[in-house]
Amino acid sequence: IAGITQAPTSQILAAGRRMTLRCTQDMRHNAMYWYRQDLGLGLRLIHYSNTAGTTGKGEVPDGYSVSRANTDDFPLTLASAVPSQTSVYFCASSDSDTNTGELFFGEGSRLTVL
């Protein structure tokens, strides 16, 4: 089934640990995004990539890094997790690098940092 897959779906980790959230899409979309969603707030963009080999910073990039080695994969890394990074993380992709197209979201990764 075509779509976008995230892993893990849920994770609890200790503060200070390194964590990578994986995201893979098989729709050959150029653009990919990482958002975090917190209660009472809108989705906030962490990092994005308009095409393989390029990445950019979103609204809340501090403490996170991404890479885009190929079209399909867009992992998000927390180098040293802190409790404020407890959130639900959504990866998304679109067929347009101007964000005018529909966003397709993964099912989310619920991260708890203790």
Next chain:
Amino acid sequence: GQNIDQPTEMTATEGAIVQINCTYQTSGFNGLFWYQQHAGEAPTFLSYNVLDGLEEKGRFSSFLSRSKGYSYLLLKELQMKDSASYLCAVLDSNYQLIWGAGTKLIIKP
């Protein structure tokens, strides 16, 4: 600053009609999106408006007035499965999506 406002929560009755409003103040405008998000799930696309007027898609319609910085999502013949959060998002002049916090819609029998 950029701002998207929508009600936090609304309640409606099965079979009725509900209108969810969204007002925005952004640096430029390149379109407005509505997404539906069921609890614990990913957002899914509902509509995209870039010109003024009403776009109808089955039981769902979306309206846009750019001069007023205003949009609404209209849901007709409400069903229990329409219980979800509805997210309004605006594409600004830099083609960045600015998201509202979402409106939680509760449908009662």
